Amino acid sequence: xxxxxxxxxxxxxxxxxxxxxxxxxxxxxxxxxxxxxxxxxxxxxxxxxxxxxxxxxxxxxxxxxxxxxxxxxxxxxxxxxxxxxxxxxxxxxxxxxxxxxxxxxxxxxxxxxx
Numbered sequence: 001x002x003x004x005x006x007x008x009x010x011x012x013x014x015x016x017x018x019x020x021x022x023x024x025x026x027x028x029x030x031x032x033x034x035x036x037x038x039x040x041x042x043x044x045x046x047x048x049x050x051x052x053x054x055x056x057x058x059x060x061x062x063x064x065x066x067x068x069x070x071x072x073x074x075x076x077x078x079x080x081x082x083x084x085x086x087x088x089x090x091x092x093x094x095x096x097x098x099x100x101x102x103x104x105x106x107x108x109x110x111x112x113x114x
Contacts, residue, residue: 010054010080013066016113017078024077026069028095033069035077043101045072050107067099068112076112 017023024035031040050068067079081095 008054010052010064010066013052013068013113014078017068017076020113022076022078024075026067026077026079028079028098033079033098035071035075037075039073041071043098044103046070046102048099048102048104049076050109050112051104067102069102 014023024037026033026035026041026046029040032043033041033046047070048067049070052066052068053063054065055063064080064082067081068076069079070076079099081099
């Protein structure tokens with residue numbers, strides 16, 4: 001499925017989230033994901049409602065992914081990761097295992113970000 005032209009960079013997606021006040025970054029902690037609001041979420045408390053993948057123009061190693069996530073309490077935010085050796089999670093695979101356990105539900109991007 002082709003991304004709409006306006007969603008071709010990670011900064012564009014993050015800016016759209018900011019404008020909708022949904023730019024809460026979910027961060028991996030030993031207690032689960034948190035968006036910095038004093039609450040922690042287990043994988044069953046979350047849904048990945050959209051995934052955006054970005055590849056570098058000159059180097060395939062410059063690739064990243066943004067997971068757009070909705071929590072069971074309605075909080076919407078994101079988690080961002082780099083592919084492969086450049087992953088920004090130094091947690092011995094806990095982030096990858098956690099994200100694999102989160103239910104995926106591919107929603108229409110315009111319904112989410114417009």
